[in-house]
Amino acid sequence: MFSQPSITMHTPDGAPVYGAGVWHFATYVDRYATDGYGDPCTVLDGIKLAGAVGGLSVLDLNWPFPPGDISTAEVKAALAEQGLRAIAVTPEIYTGQFARGGFTNPDPGIRRQALDLVAASAEVGRELGVDYVKLWPGQDGYDYPFQADYTDLWDKSVGAVRELAQSFPDMKFAIEYKPREPRNRMVFSSVARTLLAIQDMGMENVGVLLDFGHSLYGGETPAEAARMAIAHDKLFAIDVNDNFRGWDDDMVVGSVHLLETFEFFFALHDAGWQGVWQLDQFPFREDPVEAARDGIRTMSAFHRALGYLDREALAAAQSAQDALGAQRIAKRALFRALAEGESQ
Secondary structure, three states: OOOOOOOOOEOOOOOEOEEEEHHHHOOEOOOOOOOOEOOOOOHHHHHHHHHHHOOOOEEEEEEOOOOOOOOHHHHHHHHHHHOOEEEEEEEOOOOHHHOOOOOOOOOHHHHHHHHHHHHHHHHHHHHHOOOEEEEOOOOOEEOOOOOOOHHHHHHHHHHHHHHHHHHOOOOOEEEEOOOOOOOOEEOOOOHHHHHHHHHHHOOOOEEEEEEHHHHHHOOOOHHHHHHHHHHOOOEEEEEEOEOOOOOOOOEOOOOOOHHHHHHHHHHHHHOOOOOOEEEOOOOOOOOHHHHHHHHHHHHHHHHHHHHHOOHHHHHHHHHOOOHHHHHHHHHHHHHHHHHHHHHO
């Protein structure tokens, strides 16, 4: 039987545990710089760079481990050497092999390959002792009007995740939703649609991974989306970053939407959520270790600011829907914490 893990996601002094996707330390390409930004980097190289950050405790790992010829034993040894733990595995069900869909591919053989790949990653996750398998079915969806039967796409997506959850009742599966990219429209595109799909699945061990940038990009208010997922007891994990809302830029935390990011962490804290504060940044042109340190510094300031918030005054302002009053209270706490961080 599945049961929520009783692990503590805060350090003894009450500070959050910080994590990152190992791809934070990878080599990036785009459709212009197809030769990549930076030198080639394996998952073992990424783990070593993550260890150099100093503030990370856990990593989310792509699987198969890039570049594909690295064993689980090697990864376990590399993690141990850096004092890190694997919190999740993310099966690569979004590559060119699944260009027409993974769970929703019209070819039943390709759909089976996607399911088998996730199942294999879950076995690896068991060996690593991860908390969840992350599902990001980026190729599942459609691109044009009349291209697909929407009910069929929905049923295939719901059925696939249900089958996986039933096959691994001891594992958690966290669906990372996103409005689009690589497909023009993704099946799991918002917190509401994803929660509805999970309801249709009827599986206790399936939940949401809320990516702050995806929520912004999808026109949501991330704090509100978090509250909704928590209200249904389905917020299994978060990834944090930033963007300009027009694309999934995966910028450093708080670099654009500082106040909204603080509100997001306030919503998590206020609801008693105690998961890992996890980076999903893509530092194309920045040093990845420094970008991770900067993200952690900002998140540490958010944590301090939560302690400085005048909760009684904020509750009164929110009860009156006093926007300017509430913002003054939040800014006072946040700017104090940021200033303290600069002086340390």
